Amino acid sequence: MSAEAHSGRRFVLIGLGAMGYGIGLSLLRAGLAVDGFDLNPDAQKRFRAEAGLDRSLEEACGEADGAILVVVNAAQTEDALFGAHGLADRLKPGAVVISCATIDAQKAVEFEARLAPKGIFYLDAPISGGSARAAKGQLSVMASGRPDAFRQAELALDAMAETVFRLGDRAGPGSAMKSVNQLLAGIHIAATAEAFAFGLAQGVDADQIMQVIPRCAGSSWMFENRGPYIAAGDYRPHSAVDIFVKDLGIVTDTAKGASLDLPVAAAALARFKEASSNGLGREGDVAVVKLYAQASGIGLPPKRYEEN
Template structure:
């Protein structure tokens, strides 16, 4: 299939237009006939402005689609989009033709994606397990890391879509769930690195170091990481907002999402019999943030838990 000729390009539906889903829909609409669904009308309006055709239900978006890309928060939302339930009355699975492919980009865990794959297979629909990493900005430019678990037939059908979204595409294995396993390992590091960045900046602040300078210095040495470079400036904004009442950073990655992912990490590690004590400690820090009502905030808000409101 050609990504330049929309008469032969796969008809695509994107279900879920959150922080990752909307930029992915925007990216896909630039190359394919694309439809887009979200439970919130304002998100559908944004997708329409980007060139996608808005749909009021997952079924409307998926009717006649070759590939359905799902970018939702958790297992419950995944099942709702496909099979109905909750705020969604008409799930996509009921209208998908035999041979269609569902691409799950969400982090839902091995058991969750395998359960969905089994139900779809009963309808003759294939599933590509394809969780993503890279953030919203990279999603909009086709610069994502995508970790895939799928058989060759499903992968071939979804390949034009995956290639449009990814700069780095890794076929982890042929099994549904292989992508989720790799993403879980990825999130272990991401969750720890974010927590470590928060602790480092909280310490720097408590000791009277300028935080902008701290982020700059740390980013140029052995302590550098993607999460520090991405979250660090937003953590500085979190402190500034707490001190002077200015607006905090743009919401780009909800704290309850990384908490959900770290819960998957700890659960899978326990099942595998692997000690992940550092990940467990980070998980508890995110749980503390959740208990303080920070779940809907950007995950950079984690830093505000770790030192007094005013620097020492």
């Protein structure tokens, strides 16, 4: 796709992992020009071939209407914005930063405040939906920021999201809401692994679990999304164990600051931490089920999926 085919609106995309790459494709499909950057040279080369653009970060930022950060955590977000090659000194005044990582709400407030003197808008915009929905432009975005930030981000949000929740006129509420979602997501993934282990221990077939439970009251979105991975022996990092070590860590740390005890979230976090310490951190988050197999000797379903 050539640059001439685009609408004239340009965005820099930092982070071409499973979610970021899908977002990038959705932006291109909407007719936006996208300069993609990633530490993985293969992912960057592949995306640039899709985008028809192969420019330096300096060149790209000079013309960009905004930047979309699809990185892992607050430290990577801060480095992308204010590090040695930071966007804060490269984007033009009036550009918007759409920050999609799951971070502590106070860090989002801080990033907005640090960008404001440079005339750069910050949209606190964590995302949910998984890589498949990212590639279809069907994400949910929990966004908060100044009206000007929403206005500058509108075309990108329309391209990447099915639903955009406008949660406030300052940074912070978007990340706070994402932490609520991640509390539930982490608990439900841990519960899915435990439920499968419990069924398998009784001789229940994994495929039958997936046929029955989604039609019963005990199901959840995460069960229906992650259960098939366990049934297929698929522990590729669609979303890794270490993601929930981080995200549930944010949840429990925030709760401590509010003198709030979250025993269920803490129990789920302990499972993810144990899985990570057992060498499973970079496997898919459902690899938590392997802890049960190791402890009890139950057999898990064998690998049964097609490699991409």
